[in-house]
């Protein structure tokens with residue numbers, strides 16, 4: 001039995017898989033007051049070498065979990081990607097030179113995945129809304145049970161002795177990696193995006209300085225494609241493509257391995273290096289044909305697999321978690337309509353697919369072909385690198401603008417569907433990162449003095465209003481509105497690129513709506529009213545907040561009512577708006593406990 005859980009207990013969310021995506025998702029839910037049970041078939045985290053890079057958007061997501069200073073302490077910035085020919089001459093360079101990107105972090109951040117996973121687990125232990133059970137695997141899911149206390153029944157098995165236990169969940173997140181059981185259980189299939197190569201990955205430690213350019217080195221030699229990078233102080237990563245029939249042991253013999261490392265280690269003696277770990281991986285490109293079935297969702301490698309050429313596999317998984325968790329928390333807490341859950345797949349799948357395809361394309365361009373191809377590559381890349389913008393675009397896996405839909409207002413030439421940048425602003429004399437000012441819920445960023453109607457609409461949405469001013473001055477901002485001085489002018493000029501005066505921002509920092517009128521927010525307030533049908537009326541909220549209450553021992557109180565929304569579904573836009581005194585979305589902002 002899982003400590004604290006009896007057979008048949010109900011949990012708001014069951015997370016299957018305690019890899020980085022599952023643990024991050026559980027943290028995000030806990031931060032919004034949603035209790036989770038996380039199970040993983042292994043007792044501890046996966047120790048072998050994997051992700052080493054996240055971009056600035058994803059560093060920002062991690063900031064929301066562990067804090068910006070911790071992200072900075074965990075990572076080192078990298079300077080971009082250099083393509084080398086077989087003789088290690090530079091063919092092209094894609095630089096990441098800006099010390100801080102628009103999202104408040106360096107554009108490329110290097111780290112060691114086990115360090116990140118350890119940090120995420122430590123944070124999870126501190127949040128108190130989560131039980132993490134190692135050595136427990138999911139074997140089956142059932143969403144067809146009539147009269148069940150919650151929409152999904154999970155059958156779990158303790159690895160040590162094979163005992164089985166049923167847990168009911170309001171929702172299940174399948175974060176169980178490439179060979180996902182959850183994916184099989186909902187009948188989703190992986191679509192092949194046609195890439196498969198075997199690579200050997202080796203992590204090495206040394207006290208000596210390798211004196212190498214501080215970015216990712218990609219050796220574009222079809223005979224032995226290789227990648228090199230510094231991942232942390234004194235720690236380096238090499239990856240070598242394996243030939244057909246070649247086994248890792250061939251390359252790992254000391255004489256052979258150090259021969260391969262020699263272009264970087266030069267005359268430093270082999271004894272100065274310690275091989276920390278090595279593993280063979282088959283890099284594949286795949287995407288699930290379905291990402292959710294009713295209350296069961298796929299995230300991370302369970303939903304998509306990419307070769308790591310642009311370092312985006314984990315990044316995509318963390319973007320999934322950031323997109324889904326605020327919606328799910330809102331629905332479980334009765335603050336949002338079930339229908340918003342349908343936007344998870346429609347918003348995330350196209351981006352994930354585009355990123356996987358880009359990685360495949362770049363992988364082929366960088367390392368594919370025979371000797372003749374290598375020669376052509378050298379000439380073509382030399383030319384392309386002189387095309388303005390080419391070198392900066394190549395590495396971008398930037399969040400694409402979301403198309404208008406349920407949670408993104410229409411507006412062709414507007415900021416809707418885009419991420420808000422994260423500059424520093426000054427609030428009450430203190431320099432702060434924008435996200436820390438916006439908080440965890442909805443927000444309204446405005447250049448205008450918000451009028452009463454906008455303030456009322458913000459209250460209904462549970463949104464914090466942040467008024468952006470150019471310089472400190474006499475307070476002409478209403479109470480309950482935060483005044484942020486845009487010292488560097490970043491926010492003001494970003495708003496002005498689309499003549500926006502104010503924007504409504506979702507908890508995942510995507511712009512939901514904008515106004516170009518300086519009318520105190522009257523128009524924007526009307527837009528918000530138009531959107532609040534997605535927020536159920538207060539009567540339904542009362543029904544849905546009867547969620548399980550953890551007892552002092554952490555044991556779930558049984559007899560929990562299923563959420564007020566039907567398991568199969570979408571209750572649909574009812575056109576309701578809220579009574580003025582109700583503030584159901586407040587729980588999204590304040591993290592009311594489930």
Ligand SMILES: Cc1cc2nc3c(=O)[nH]c(=O)nc-3n(C[C@H](O)[C@H](O)[C@H](O)COP(=O)(O)OP(=O)(O)OC[C@H]3O[C@@H](n4cnc5c(N)ncnc54)[C@H](O)[C@@H]3O)c2cc1C
Pocket residue numbers: 016017018019020021022039040041042046049050051052053054113136137138139175176177178179180181182201281299300301302308310311312313314315316317
């Ligand atoms: C060599 C290499 C380099 C990479 N480099 C990068 C990079 O630089 N940047 C980047 O963004 N990404 C990179 N990636 C990809 C990244 O490592 C993965 O995308 C990431 O680990 C996926 O996380 P996840 O939580 O989705 O899955 P996983 O980390 O695979 O975790 C899944 C978990 O689910 C558990 N599980 C599975 N089945 C069950 C079950 N039935 N019941 C219970 N538990 C179960 C497993 O034990 C596991 O702990 C790289 C990958 C490799 C291999």
